[in-house]
Amino acid sequence: MSFAKYKDKIDDGDTVMLYLGFDNMHTIVVRKNDTFQTRYGALRHVDLIGVRYGSKVHCKKGYLYVLYPTAEFWTTSLPHRTQILYSTDISLITLQLDLKPGSVVVESGTGSGSLSHALIRTIAPTGHLHTFEFHDQRAKVAEEEFTRHGISDNVTVTHRDVCQDGFQLDHIADAVFLDLPKPWEVIKSAKQALKFEGGRLCSFSPCIEQVQKTCETLTQHGFVELKTLECLLRNYDVKTINLPRADLGP
Known part of the structure; x- marks a missing residue:
């Protein structure tokens, strides 16, 4: 199986x-001799083999x-x-980096691989992620997960402190993503x-202090069209209310 295919x-x-x-x-790796305990009862892995994805599976106390x-x-x-x-x-x-299938992306740091999986899915099947x-x-651990998830051909994992040693890549990337305490140290x-x-x-x-220092360094190295964006999530509550009939006069 592969996170980039179906x-x-x-x-x-x-x-x-x-x-x-x-x-x-929950996420499980199906192994025919294992059992996973849910709040609805035990789920035997062997019962999942051959089942179509998207199916409802019944346990003892629910599904x-x-x-x-x-x-x-x-x-x-x-x-x-x-x-x-x-x-x-x-x-x-992903939108602001203008990613598409075939793009080459550089990411630092890998962390838990949440963004990495999304980047690989976006640039597959011919793109590549250097993380x-x-x-x-x-x-x-991240490299093992990429292999287990069938996307290792689209990613190269490197153990390196890029703040000290840099990316050591020459003009191959369409986009660079930084999630670092001092991103200005790797702009060059x-x-x-x-x-x-x-x-x-x-x-x-x-x-904002990190943003300001990073933008100053970007400007010094010739980057243009700088933007600072904040993405806020807002929930809308739908309520039903009764309004009196409007009296518009005779």
Whole structure:
């Protein structure tokens, strides 16, 4: 199975999303001798093999749905090794970086791989992601996940502190994404990684002081058309109210 493709039926070794409710989802790797305990009772993995994705599966005390994994589902249920980006910010980042199938992207840092899966899905099948992580163990775990999820051909994971050693890439990238404490330290290396013409750079920062210093450094290195965007999520509550009939006079 692959996060960048789709197939109809579940096989042994697949990563499967279990949907028990809007706020209750789980990720499992199907192994025919394993059993997963849910609030509706035990779910034997062997009973999932050959089942069509999207199907309703009954347990002793209820039912759940087995879904094909997507980048959005993975974001909601992945094991957190770091703070992650969620779909609201990911959608804005993907749009602003102008990504499409075949794009080459540089990312730092990899973290828990939430954004990485979305980037790979967007640039597949011919694009490539170069992702950098300064923490050795996190880099190894991310690489194992990419292989298990069938997207390793579209990503190269590198264990490196890019703030000290840079990306060491020469004019291959269509876009660069930075999620670092001091992104201004890698602007020069990021410019070196971008293609000679075009290309976009996005830096994700939680405070305005980081944004200001990064923008100053970008300007010093010749970047133009700088934008600072904030994506806020707002919920709308729909209510039914009764209004008196308007008296418009005779």
